[in-house]
Amino acid sequence: MTGWLVRRLLQSAATFAVAILLLFFLMRLAPGDPLGRLTEERAASEQEIAQLRARFGLDQPITSQLGAFLAGLTRGDLGVSIEHYPERVTGLIAARLPATLLLGGTALVLNFTLGAWLGVRQAVRRGSRFDRWLSRLALTAYATPSFWLGLLLVTFVSIRWQLLPAAQMTDPLLSQDAGLLTRLLDLARHLVLPALTLSITSMALPMRHQRAALLATARLEFVAAARARGLSERRVLWGHAWRAALVPLITLLGLWLPILVSGSVFVEAVFNWPGLGSLAYQAIAARDYPVLLGTAMLVTAAVVVSGLLADLGYALVDPRVRLARESG
Amino acid sequence: MEKQARLLEIRGLTIRFPAGGKGRTDSTPVRGVDLHLNRGEVLALVGESGSGKSLTGLSLLGLVPHPGRLDPGSSIRLEGVELTALRGEALRQIRGRRIGMVFQDPLASLTPVLTIGTQLREALTAHRSLTRSEAHRRGEALLGEVGLPDPAAGYQAYPHELSGGMRQRALIALGLAGEPDLLIADEPTSALDVTVQAQILETLDRLRADRGMAVLLITHDLGVVAGRADRVAVMYAGQIVEQRDTRALFREPAHPYTRALLRAIPRLDRLGEGLVPIPGMVPSPGEWWTGCRFSPRCGEALPRCANEEPPAVALGDDHLSRCWLAAKSKT
Amino acid sequence: MIGSLLDLIRRALRHPSGRTGGLLLAVLAVGALLGPLVLPHPADMPDVVAGATPPSAGHPFGTDQLNRDILSRIATGGRISLAVATLAMTLSLTLGCLVGLVAGYAGGWVDAILMRVVDAALAIPRLFVILLLLVVWERIPLAALIVVLGATGWFATSRLVRGEVLRLRHHGFVLAAQGLGAGPARTITRHLLPNAAGPLLVAATLGVGDVILLEAGLSFLGLGIQPPVPSWGGMVLDARPLIVTAPWTAIFPGAAIVATVLAVNLMGDALQAALDPRSA
Numbered sequence: 052m053t054g055w056l057v058r059r060l061l062q063s064a065a066t067f068a069v070a071i072l073l074l075f076f077l078m079r080l081a082p083g084d085p086l087g088r089l090t091e092e093r094a095a096s097e098q099e100i101a102q103l104r105a106r107f108g109l110d111q112p113i114t115s116q117l118g119a120f121l122a123g124l125t126r127g128d129l130g131v132s133i134e135h136y137p138e139r140v141t142g143l144i145a146a147r148l149p150a151t152l153l154l155g156g157t158a159l160v161l162n163f164t165l166g167a168w169l170g171v172r173q174a175v176r177r178g179s180r181f182d183r184w185l186s187r188l189a190l191t192a193y194a195t196p197s198f199w200l201g202l203l204l205v206t207f208v209s210i211r212w213q214l215l216p217a218a219q220m221t222d223p224l225l226s227q228d229a230g231l232l233t234r235l236l237d238l239a240r241h242l243v244l245p246a247l248t249l250s251i252t253s254m255a256l257p258m259r260h261q262r263a264a265l266l267a268t269a270r271l272e273f274v275a276a277a278r279a280r281g282l283s284e285r286r287v288l289w290g291h292a293w294r295a296a297l298v299p300l301i302t303l304l305g306l307w308l309p310i311l312v313s314g315s316v317f318v319e320a321v322f323n324w325p326g327l328g329s330l331a332y333q334a335i336a337a338r339d340y341p342v343l344l345g346t347a348m349l350v351t352a353a354v355v356v357s358g359l360l361a362d363l364g365y366a367l368v369d370p371r372v373r374l375a376r377e378s379g
Numbered sequence: 380m381e382k383q384a385r386l387l388e389i390r391g392l393t394i395r396f397p398a399g400g401k402g403r404t405d406s407t408p409v410r411g412v413d414l415h416l417n418r419g420e421v422l423a424l425v426g427e428s429g430s431g432k433s434l435t436g437l438s439l440l441g442l443v444p445h446p447g448r449l450d451p452g453s454s455i456r457l458e459g460v461e462l463t464a465l466r467g468e469a470l471r472q473i474r475g476r477r478i479g480m481v482f483q484d485p486l487a488s489l490t491p492v493l494t495i496g497t498q499l500r501e502a503l504t505a506h507r508s509l510t511r512s513e514a515h516r517r518g519e520a521l522l523g524e525v526g527l528p529d530p531a532a533g534y535q536a537y538p539h540e541l542s543g544g545m546r547q548r549a550l551i552a553l554g555l556a557g558e559p560d561l562l563i564a565d566e567p568t569s570a571l572d573v574t575v576q577a578q579i580l581e582t583l584d585r586l587r588a589d590r591g592m593a594v595l596l597i598t599h600d601l602g603v604v605a606g607r608a609d610r611v612a613v614m615y616a617g618q619i620v621e622q623r624d625t626r627a628l629f630r631e632p633a634h635p636y637t638r639a640l641l642r643a644i645p646r647l648d649r650l651g652e653g654l655v656p657i658p659g660m661v662p663s664p665g666e667w668w669t670g671c672r673f674s675p676r677c678g679e680a681l682p683r684c685a686n687e688e689p690p691a692v693a694l695g696d697d698h699l700s701r702c703w704l705a706a707k708s709k710t
Numbered sequence: 711m712i713g714s715l716l717d718l719i720r721r722a723l724r725h726p727s728g729r730t731g732g733l734l735l736a737v738l739a740v741g742a743l744l745g746p747l748v749l750p751h752p753a754d755m756p757d758v759v760a761g762a763t764p765p766s767a768g769h770p771f772g773t774d775q776l777n778r779d780i781l782s783r784i785a786t787g788g789r790i791s792l793a794v795a796t797l798a799m800t801l802s803l804t805l806g807c808l809v810g811l812v813a814g815y816a817g818g819w820v821d822a823i824l825m826r827v828v829d830a831a832l833a834i835p836r837l838f839v840i841l842l843l844l845v846v847w848e849r850i851p852l853a854a855l856i857v858v859l860g861a862t863g864w865f866a867t868s869r870l871v872r873g874e875v876l877r878l879r880h881h882g883f884v885l886a887a888q889g890l891g892a893g894p895a896r897t898i899t900r901h902l903l904p905n906a907a908g909p910l911l912v913a914a915t916l917g918v919g920d921v922i923l924l925e926a927g928l929s930f931l932g933l934g935i936q937p938p939v940p941s942w943g944g945m946v947l948d949a950r951p952l953i954v955t956a957p958w959t960a961i962f963p964g965a966a967i968v969a970t971v972l973a974v975n976l977m978g979d980a981l982q983a984a985l986d987p988r989s990a
Contacts, residue, residue: 074834077839194968195964196926199946203964317931332931354835
């Protein structure tokens with residue numbers, strides 16, 4: 052088991068390393084001047100520009116830029132923001148990360164509980180109106196742009212009907228000595244719409260996945276065999292068929308991150324949710340490369356790690372895989 | 380003849396699979412099957428693959444795979460109770476508790492993600508309330524009974540961690556967990572090595588004797604049947620073609636198919652004789668016609684065999700043969 | 711190869727999703743192609759004074775903040791969005807096939823390196839790569855947008871093609887063909903591509919849906935199709951300030967996106983089902 056684990060870790064590390072290099076070259080090779088915007092807006096003098104270039108190492112040959120970049124990386128230094136100069140990128144990201152984790156995490160939980168459950172129900176009632184209509188609904192939701200859905204929800208639910216807050220994570224007017232419960236409730240109220248938007252537009256995937264997985268396992272003999280022993284239908288479905296179908300769901304979990312991340316850029320932009328997504332959004336407007344690059348790198352790392360965790364989870368959940376790993 | 384306690388009575392069992400698209404006919408892989416079983420008896424249901432024997436077994440538990448269904452007029456009575464009319468909870472009470480089943484492929488029939496112990500415990504508690512530790516104890520005892528060398532280890536193991544023979548034994552244990560009156564053993568040895576086969580059959584025999592269970596032994600192997608079954612029903616293309624007590628059947632088979640099957644078995648006392656295979660192939664369920672289904676391959680076919688379906692002819696003590704030759708011999 | 715693809719499409723159209731999707735696509739395509747020619751109001755004649763008006767007989771979808779007919783803008787925008795998506799997808803397919811073929815055929819370290827790069831590229835969320843590339847320009851040229859969209863979408867296709875190449879390389883008929891003197895080019899066109907064509911079509915159709923959503927999102931962020939060229943995402947962006955008083959300015963463009971992506975995905979599903987009936 053450890054042998055496999057080590058190999059898998061090395062593989063992930065290698066993938067990440069290549070990804071970092073790709074990102075770096077992506078940035079440096081793109082046409083246009085990274086500092087162009089800055090010089091236009093701030094009307095900096097020649098001297099200042101030269102200083103900035105030196106500061107960002109843009110006057111160096113590309114190999115030494117790469118070297119400096121990698122060196123900085125090992126120190127955990129992702130550079131300095133152009134827009135919020137002289138704030139460090141790592142600081143900006145760290146400040147915004149929890150909000151995105153909360154939003155993304157909520158959407159993830161929703162998708163993999165409600166979504167998976169609906170998928171199972173669909174498989175059980177395969178071919179019924181419930182099944183067909185739910186599939187159509189899910190597909191339509193998947194085709195919906197998250198920024199549009201978010202805007203509509205804000206317009207109607209927040210502004211017109213005044214049911215839930217329209218933006219941000221917390222109420223800026225909340226008094227300083229408000230109790231914990233009040234704060235949590237306030238957070239929850241702000242979380243509802245963005246999380247719903249993110250979740251609805253991506254729920255089709257785990258739904259379909261579970262439906263297909265369960266249909267595949269339900270046909271298998273051990274399900275009929277379990278039924279033959281007089282187990283209740285519920286036991287047969289959840290204890291046997293679903294339990295066996297659970298395994299591919301774990302792998303889906305690993306692939307989930309890129310979807311959530313991309314979605315969160317738009318949702319956070321619409322709801323002004325103070326997370327990484329809106330940080331990226333602001334960085335786009337400001338042409339703030341270091342921030343964008345830093346965020347991209349963090350997200351890539353997260354994707355690689357979640358893929359690794361999914362593989363691990365898979366091994367834990369499926370005893371057959373565990374055995375193969377142990378001997379392999 | 381005096382009747383022993385009649386446990387199972389199957390009359391006119393017909394299983395139909397509706398046709399897929401337009402212009403195609405339904406297929407009936409099981410047609411007009413009549414069988415009966417007494418308490419403590421072993422009935423072997425013998426046939427090639429495609430004969431419908433597995434489906435017959437599954438129909439007793441209401442497990443015919445979708446979209447197959449039983450034709451109205453099919454009757455399966457278990458000590459008077461009509462099984463075909465049962466649904467839901469009533470059906471669940473029968474499964475495992477009155478009728479148990481041992482499936483064919485132990486690796487495919489055991490849930491791969493649960494331990495043997497978990498599956499045993501479920502089966503044990505499905506029909507009687509036991510505490511977890513009671514169930515554990517009973518489960519291990521059961522595993523010992525079926526001949527698992529290390530029941531405690533087997534209890535904790537996952538299906539793929541056991542050898543083929545042990546898996547089959549575990550499957551038998553699961554079939555017995557509800558303490559059924561009738562055990563259906565569907566090809567209990569087909570997935571195993573020859574050496575292990577004999578052991579499994581011995582075990583099954585012992586268990587049956589200990590519990591006074593009736594067994595419906597479904598197999599394609601006549602060799603398995605000799606000495607282990609009280610009666611044999613031979614099935615071909617969805618119909619019972621001959622039914623008789625085992626000794627008599629082996630001594631003087633009435634139906635041409637039975638005769639051909641027996642000729643095809645290699646025998647130690649007739650070395651030197653070539654094996655006589657049966658020419659032709661079993662017709663698939665969609666290809667059947669109105670005459671005797673075996674007629675194209677039958678060496679003794681009469682002209683009427685191709686067009687008219689032979690009735691089941693009673694030829695004496697509990698002996699049936701579905702053949703025009705048998706009908707002729709009676710007159 | 712074309713024959714088998716047409717047959718696949720025909721089978722897909724018999725499927726309920728295929729019928730709906732195909733019909734919807736046809737309606738949208740016709741609308742996009744003929745709409746701007748047929749509709750009475752131009753997509754572009756700003757009238758700052760009049761402002762947005764709700765849907766009416768003359769303007770079935772209402773007008774936007776500059777009193778331009780929304781229906782016409784949606785039709786014109788549809789043309790652009792569909793063209794961008796199709797072109798980008800074509801680029802992705804070409805790149806994917808090329809890389810997949812090279813990797814599959816060459817094998818060895820060329821394959822190893824290429825696949826390692828593909829793995830790494832797949833780990834980076836597509837949106838971020840696109841953002842990093844597009845952020846350089848002040849005004850993004852349409853060609854650049856298409857290239858960027860296309861250049862970031864070939865990775866999965868290359869894996870697919872490579873898989874087909876590896877699978878078929880050792881198949882009897884390929885070896886036989888090569889034995890008869892068929893060179894790699896002939897083997898590719900006559901044997902490999904027809905086999906891969908089905909799955910590729912499915913992947914391509916589903917990919918177009920993703921590209922449309924991406925492009926709409928980018929336009930919403932200001933990084934996609936640049937004004938005054940109408941684009942659905944851009945229309946939603948423009949609608950943002952007046953969404954409370956004039957919600958139709960945002961509703962219709964968004965609905966157009968939903969309809970198009972839905973149609974494409976339905977088609978993709980039907981193609982998938984036609985290709986592999988068990989997956990329904």
